Amino acid sequence: MTTLFGIFLLTLLMITGMAIVHTRNLFVAVMLMGIASLLIAASFFLLDAADVALTEAAIGAGISTVLFLGALALTSERERKRRRSLSTSSLLQFGIVGVVALIVIWATFDQPRLGSPSAPVQAHLTPWYIESTRDLIDIPNAVTAVLASFRGYDTLGEVVVVFTAGVGVLFLLGTGASSRAAGAPLSEDNAGLRHYLIPRILGRLLIPFILLLGFYVQFHGEYGPGGGFQAGAIIAASVILYALLEGEQRALSVIPQGVLLAMMAGGTLLFGAVGVAGIVLGSNFLDYSVLSEDPVNGQHWGILLIEMGIGITVAGVLISIFHAFAARATA
């Protein structure tokens, strides 16, 4: 039954993907990307991967459409018409892609079936993680235990990647300070959707609840699906909603650019500092057991702190990127 649903969702996903490639209208492509993200999240959910589905939900539903439209506002809505003739080089490209795809499909025959109990990962690694989560960390959500503690190095790497990506985007687009001074921005009264009744009421009503949900996901990550990455995205979504309603300038005066930059760097530093604290207290990098008298309690503290670091960095990066696009559009 689950297989049936999965095949149905993946078929829809394939249709959506082909439509995205096929369309020349970039606005339509953005809309279809939104659908693709929803389908991917539903597929993750079907595979029982609630944490990943939550990430896809938070990013795909709230943020990526906004950022794509922000980029689209800076460029043309239609893709330029390309020559559609089959030359030898395009045939060659097609041939190479086809051959590589066949090789990869052939390689999958050797793979253990999805979810097969005799697969190496199920035979050794997964039981170890599940048992050790109970014995060493004692939190219900094993995904959070793996992400934050057992594989803390990887997660630190991910946070640094998010931070680096944010810095990269800000280098390309600028933080907006200089371009805003130079160009004549759209007048302050015109900014935002607050003159329209339904968006205004709906937005003002929902922003506090979205923030609350963000903090719930942040601090409930040890017990249910969620954690810093998802919470950061949800909190960023609520700030972006505020910016859409009240205009980008108002949002910037609530959380100024400097604070956002400090959040980007500060969250990553907090994660690193928790790791270093492990060394200072006489154990290994990112070993939280020494943070408290009781090793299990220390793990709880460590996970709480690094999840906070992740959330702060992700929220800072996403809001900064949004402002970078919005500043370019109004300048």
Added chain:
Amino acid sequence: MYFAAILATLVTMALALLRAVRGPTVYDRVLAVNMFGTKTVLLLAALAFLFGRPDFLDLVLVYALINFIGVFAVLEFFRYRAMRARQGQVEAQRE
């Protein structure tokens, strides 16, 4: 019972996708995407109960709360486009 609900939702999702792909106007597509989001909320909620994991409803809550932000972004996008076009006209007349 959940099975029937899920099946009905999946069929509706397919129809919404058809409208999003076929168009023809922008409004069809915006509406289709918005509807697709709502159907995803329903699908995930029904699936959570079918699997007997109602704690996964957190995920549904996320969609229910932030799905409409994309639609607001679309509204702002078109408003911005219209405003830019008007500004361009004014500047062209001045010259």
